[in-house]
Amino acid sequence: MRVISGRAKGRPLKSVPGTGTRPTTDKVKEALFSMIGPYFDGGAALDLFAGTGGLGIESISRGMDKAVFIDADSKSLDTIKANLAATGFTSQAEVFRNDAARALKVLERRGYKFDLVFLDPPYRMKNGDALMTELSDKGLLHDDALIVLEYESSYTYPETLEGFRHLRSARYGETAVSIYRFTGSSSKPEPSGEEEA
Numbered sequence: 184m185r186v187i188s189g190r191a192k193g194r195p196l197k198s199v200p201g202t203g204t205r206p207t208t209d210k211v212k213e214a215l216f217s218m219i220g221p222y223f224d225g226g227a228a229l230d231l232f233a234g235t236g237g238l239g240i241e242s243i244s245r246g247m248d249k250a251v252f253i254d255a256d257s258k259s260l261d262t263i264k265a266n267l268a269a270t271g272f273t274s275q276a277e278v279f280r281n282d283a284a285r286a287l288k289v290l291e292r293r294g295y296k297f298d299l300v301f302l303d304p305p306y307r308m309k310n311g312d313a314l315m316t317e318l319s320d321k322g323l324l325h326d327d328a329l330i331v332l333e334y335e336s337s338y339t340y341p342e343t344l345e346g347f348r349h350l351r352s353a354r355y356g357e358t359a360v361s362i363y364r365f366t367g368s369s370s371k372p373e374p375s376g377e378e379e380a
Contacts, residue, residue: 189244226298236263
């Protein structure tokens with residue numbers, strides 16, 4: 184694994200020891216950033232099931248001002264901190280150990296708002312849409328924030344979700360990615376595209 188593009192382009196990233204995490208492959212990472220960016224003019228990112236921190240680190244490398252990394256596993260947190268140090272982004276990051284539900288409550292209390300959110304829960308969890316609704320309900324999203332939802336390609340999330348517009352989906356082998364834009368409660372469903380890769 185490595186940083187694909189931006190200020191830290193080419194920097195290698197450590198993997199989390201063991202088999203408990205499933206890092207986003209470079210191919211998928213490159214594809215999803217081409218869908219949402221590929222570069223950013225500031226803003227704050229949330230990497231909710233951060234694992235190695237690869238997605239949040241890539242977003243900083245490509246122009247986000249800062250990122251919050253959350254994972255429940257202590258090995259993941261050690262790996263994220265090592266990867267932040269290796270890329271020189273420690274000062275632009277906050278790293279918290281917590282599960283997703285509790286983390287969102289803490290972020291709400293502290294008044295965080297995000298422009299870009301990565302949701303890459305373990306494949307056994309099919310709660311990406313519920314997490315998106317919670318992000319909206321807790322006021323954690325700026326208008327027009329982008330949500331990147333990564334999940335098992337055999338599963339399908341709804342395209343219509345109140346407060347969000349589905350932009351596109353793509354499948355890469357066992358992995359699928361769907362991109363949503365936060366529009367608030369007044370959003371109307373619009374046509375979207377799906378592709379295979």
